[in-house]
């Protein structure tokens with residue numbers, strides 16, 4: 796037996812002033828989208844903004860449901876909207892802002908596993924990396940250069 800070591804690298808921005816201008820704008824749009832979250836059950840609101848290579852930005856927020864599993868995360872709301880509206884565009888960057896509606900969330904909140912799997916589908920199909928930036932409602936912003944960095948050992952269509 797031998798060990799298989801998997802490494803990943805993320806980048807930390809201490810605040811929004813350190814971000815490139817286009818990313819800072821995308822974070823602002825994710826913050827705005829977060830304000831439209833429908834999260835009466837968890838009181839945890841998430842906004843996502845996606846920059847496409849046609850220069851369009853698509854946003855989404857989490858949408859909950861009285862039947863809890865029927866709700867959808869912000870990232871998937873946004874990426875499915877992007878796929879539905881601009882099926883030929885490539886996804887360049889995703890910004891995610893997430894946090895409690897009851898208290899400050901100062902640590903970066905990464906996309907959940909199901910959202911990573913959903914984003915992976917698009918990254919695999921378009922054959923170019925998707926940059927992912929995520930933060931709480933304040934504090935550091937983390938950057939991943941690709942979805943693959945957040946989800947090593949991706950299950951994708953090549954295995955079907």
Ligand code: THU
Nearest residue numbers: 837839841857868869906907910
């Ligand atoms: N949520 C997201 O929108 N994105 C994630 O990646 C994690 C969780 C939402 C789902 C639910 O509405 C609330 O946050 C609490 O889980």
